[in-house]
Amino acid sequence: MLSEKSAETVRATLPAVGAAVGDIAELFYTKLFAAHPELLRDLFNRGNQAAGVQKQALAGSIAAFAGHLLAHPGTRPDAMLSRIAHKHASLGVTREQYPVVHKHLFEAIAEILGDAVTPEVAEAWDEVYWLMANALCAIEERLYAEQQVAAGDVWRPWQVTARIEETADCTTFHLAPADGSPVPAAKPGQYVSVQVELPDGARQIRQYSLTGAPGSPTRAITVKRIRGAAAAGPDGEVSNHLHDRVTVGDVLRVSPPYGDLVLQDSDAPVLLASAGIGCTPMLSMLEHLAESGRTAPVIVLHADRSPADHALRSDHRALALKLTDATARFWYEAGAEPGDAEGRMDLADVEVAPGTTAYLCGPLPFMRAVREQLLAKGVPAADIHYEVFGPDMWLASA
Incomplete structure (x- = not known):
């Protein structure tokens, strides 16, 4: 006080x-x-x-x-x-x-x-x-x-066991503890920090959401290559390093899982809305819902530039289909296929059940727009949770 x-x-x-x-x-x-x-x-x-x-x-x-x-x-x-x-x-x-x-x-x-x-x-x-x-x-x-670590002592060696090119700009890295230590428990929606040594000797750190099931004996992260632009900043140092230099057998320094955008265990209806690489924490949540036999309604929404740019697209839809009461709707700015919508995400004809808890991840303008639409549909602000990749600018620009 x-x-x-x-x-x-x-x-x-x-x-x-x-x-x-x-x-x-x-x-x-x-x-x-x-x-x-x-x-x-x-x-x-x-x-x-x-x-x-x-x-x-x-x-x-x-x-x-x-x-x-x-x-x-x-x-x-x-x-x-x-x-x-x-x-x-x-x-x-x-x-x-x-x-x-x-x-x-x-x-x-x-x-x-x-x-x-x-x-x-x-x-x-x-x-x-x-x-x-x-x-x-x-x-x-x-x-x-x-996490049973000493304060600040978060780094452990993890080996890349597989590398999958998801899209032209997104690659999934499968990781396993290089020292044989137990895999720390994770909650659906959390991320890990990855530290890499760059050519100039700097050890830069970035956070990446876990995309696999929280109880998996391995870890998976999907990394989008950040291509710089004059208005948006430089190329992503770590994302480009991972894409260009890291392959199967290499060892990365990885933290335990952290992050407070975590799927709550309840019987309430759930809405998962994402855009771009913001789909990654949603994949972990969907894995958990499928594994736990979720029966309450789940709405899965995603927006992207095109189907080809939608990382983990087939997994995104397949996991939703595993649930007993789920709907999945995708919006694309270009190249929408039958069953998908064109343009930006519009919730006008999306039925949101009373008591729904919503989780958002993607660019800040996207989350602001979706949040406003959810509020208009009667979803309380306290039931709308979000994740920002990078510094949290929501408060800074509110």
Whole structure:
């Protein structure tokens, strides 16, 4: 809980901090990487840094956390904290790194805001930071304990046992523990972090959803090659490395499974809506539903550029057909086949049963559009869950 004195100061200064938080984040990362270049080389996503999206996500999360403390005293934005903590745990972030972030963040705040940062203002925002940091540390340490690993010690060697070219841009890698260790338990919808050593010596990390059954003795990830564009950022360093250099027999460093977009065990109807490579966590959920003999209604929806671009298309449809009460509908911008629809996903004639729990994964504009349609159909906001690949920009751009 934010103290009453700090709450007053934060409320008075939040507009100024919020207006400058983008500049603060920019300077913060400049200072952080100048002092600790190994963090950019081996922890932070260099592609996201180059595109600026990580800075926007940091700005959004800090402003959202402070705003929540003011609007809902005595509570925490647990959904946001959980999503960040799962990502941090998959990267091996530890409690010892938070003072490093604090030092450079508050130097940036003081430099950007100048004389406006009085001792009282600094003390209030210091309290906000440590409330957020300590909450994240507690969640992260619990996540490490659940996976029976020491804090930050997440990396294990996994060998590529098969490689399947799904589409021109998507490849599935089947993995098994290279050291013979047990496969850690996974929940349907979770992801793993994969760390690769690039030609320049950097060890970059990316997250990929597990596509196989959660109880499988092996793991499978489907990786989309990220092709850069001037407006969208550079080529994906790790995705291109995996596509171009990794083959059967190679060993990757892989984390235990994390992620809070997890299929809930209940008898409620389920709706799974995805676009592009966002289908991957849905495949894991469908595998679980099929294995558990799900009888409640399941609606499977997917949008893509074309059938040829739809990774795991046959598996996507086949798993839906295994269920006793499921419908699958696919939308394609071009090349739609009989039974499929053309254009963007439109839920106008999709019947959504009362009590449905929805799971969304795909580009942010897609998820926003689908969420609005589900809300209009009476699905409560609390029953609509989502996953963002990369920094979570939902809060930052809300």
